[in-house]
Amino acid sequence: MSALATKHNAINLSQGFPEFNPPPGLIDKVNESLLGGKNQYSPMAGQMSLREVIAERQNSWGRSFAINPETDITIVPGATAGLFAVFQAFVQRGDEVILFDPSYDSYAPSIVLAGGIPVRIPLNQDFSMPWELLKSSITKRTAMIVVNTPHNPLGLIFSRSDWSMLASLLQNTEILVLSDEVYEHMVFDQKDHVSVLQIPELHNQAIAISSFGKTFHATGWKLGYVTAKAELSAEIRKVYQFLAFAANTPMQFAAAEFLLENPEYETSVSEIMQSKRNFFADGLSQSRFQLLPCEGAYFQIVDYSSISDKRDSDFAEWLTIEHKVAGIPVSAFYQNPNPNQRLLRFCFAKNNDTLQKSLDVLCRL
Ligand SMILES: Cc1ncc(COP(=O)(O)O)c(C=O)c1O
Numbered sequence: 001m002s003a004l005a006t007k008h009n010a011i012n013l014s015q016g017f018p019e020f021n022p023p024p025g026l027i028d029k030v031n032e033s034l035l036g037g038k039n040q041y042s043p044m045a046g047q048m049s050l051r052e053v054i055a056e057r058q059n060s061w062g063r064s065f066a067i068n069p070e071t072d073i074t075i076v077p078g079a080t081a082g083l084f085a086v087f088q089a090f091v092q093r094g095d096e097v098i099l100f101d102p103s104y105d106s107y108a109p110s111i112v113l114a115g116g117i118p119v120r121i122p123l124n125q126d127f128s129m130p131w132e133l134l135k136s137s138i139t140k141r142t143a144m145i146v147v148n149t150p151h152n153p154l155g156l157i158f159s160r161s162d163w164s165m166l167a168s169l170l171q172n173t174e175i176l177v178l179s180d181e182v183y184e185h186m187v188f189d190q191k192d193h194v195s196v197l198q199i200p201e202l203h204n205q206a207i208a209i210s211s212f213g214k215t216f217h218a219t220g221w222k223l224g225y226v227t228a229k230a231e232l233s234a235e236i237r238k239v240y241q242f243l244a245f246a247a248n249t250p251m252q253f254a255a256a257e258f259l260l261e262n263p264e265y266e267t268s269v270s271e272i273m274q275s276k277r278n279f280f281a282d283g284l285s286q287s288r289f290q291l292l293p294c295e296g297a298y299f300q301i302v303d304y305s306s307i308s309d310k311r312d313s314d315f316a317e318w319l320t321i322e323h324k325v326a327g328i329p330v331s332a333f334y335q336n337p338n339p340n341q342r343l344l345r346f347c348f349a350k351n352n353d354t355l356q357k358s359l360d361v362l363c364r365l
Contacts, residue, residue, distance in 0.1 A: 005326035033250035046075025102333030150296025283359035
């Protein structure tokens with residue numbers, strides 16, 4: 001959709017990346033790192049100064065075990081690489097990995113490349129968890145379940161009661177829970193992000209993925225980290241050593257120093273994104289689109305059924321080519337999309353004048 005948006009000179013609300021820059025103080029730190037000679041390989045698991053500041057924050061947010069920066073955190077070149085290393089480390093040939101559709105597009109191919117079988121089960125029609133279906137989908141070959149909170153594309157969060165339910169289902173099993181939490185610092189309306197690392201019953205099975213690309217509005221920097229107990233992290237590192245070996249050094253020093261000097265930074269990310277969500281949603285309330293709830297991340301799902309009966313991929317193309325606004329058809333996140341679903345995902349991490357220009361178009365439809 002981004003390529004189509006460029007070709008037709010459309011406003012691009014499709015791919016998930018911010019239109020604005022990382023905080024200037026962080027860019028200064030990167031410049032200082034580059035000029036200060038921080039330009040060679042980092043240790044495999046990442047710069048200790050960064051792992052320490054991450055561990056300190058995670059422990060202050062409440063975790064079910066004390067995060068040890070030495071053994072439990074591995075810095076990686078972006079969440080995608082972290083996900084890939086985790087699947088390679090724990091999925092053996094023929095193992096099943098349960099995903100909930102709609103699901104982020106890198107999971108299934110990475111599982112297949114590890115020799116595993118993605119078992120993609122759809123969320124309920126109202127996007128709540130399909131607990132009965134999950135129960136019946138767990139087999140002796142289930143190695144892992146993937147959760148994504150806050151969710152791409154839905155913008156929904158996995159609640160404490162969802163976690164309790166999952167933990168009780170996985171009691172007395174060794175099934176791992178991989179929780180993709182790249183939007184952990186974009187949660188709205190005083191709701192809480194609940195990490196898999198906060199669930200005591202899952203502490204031996206939990207792996208969390210984070211992305212500085214998202215948290216710093218710097219998706220092009222490709223920097224993230226994987227957190228899990230030492231025994232699990234050791235296995236992940238065995239793969240990671242030969243996948244990338246290390247993430248880029250100047251960004252790691254810069255991130256560590258910036259976070260140390262800005263203890264409240266993450267809170268500001270939710271505030272920025274919530275004001276964008278509100279701006280976009282208020283504008284769309286004047287349109288014929290129906291808005292689905294958005295609790296986190298930077299995506300607004302809209303139902304366009306009162307505007308058109310086209311399938312979502314056709315509608316997305318038509319909107320891009322004819323009206324110069326690009327979104328993503330939600331069917332792209334399914335193995336078996338429902339042909340009657342009329343949903344589009346818009347990314348609202350854009351400057352307000354861009355959002356306003358898109359609203360001017362969307363409200364005329
Ligand atoms: C749910 C989810 N996981 C992972 C990623 C990839 O993150 P990174 O850019 O750090 O590899 C994205 C990026 O859009 C995402 O939306």
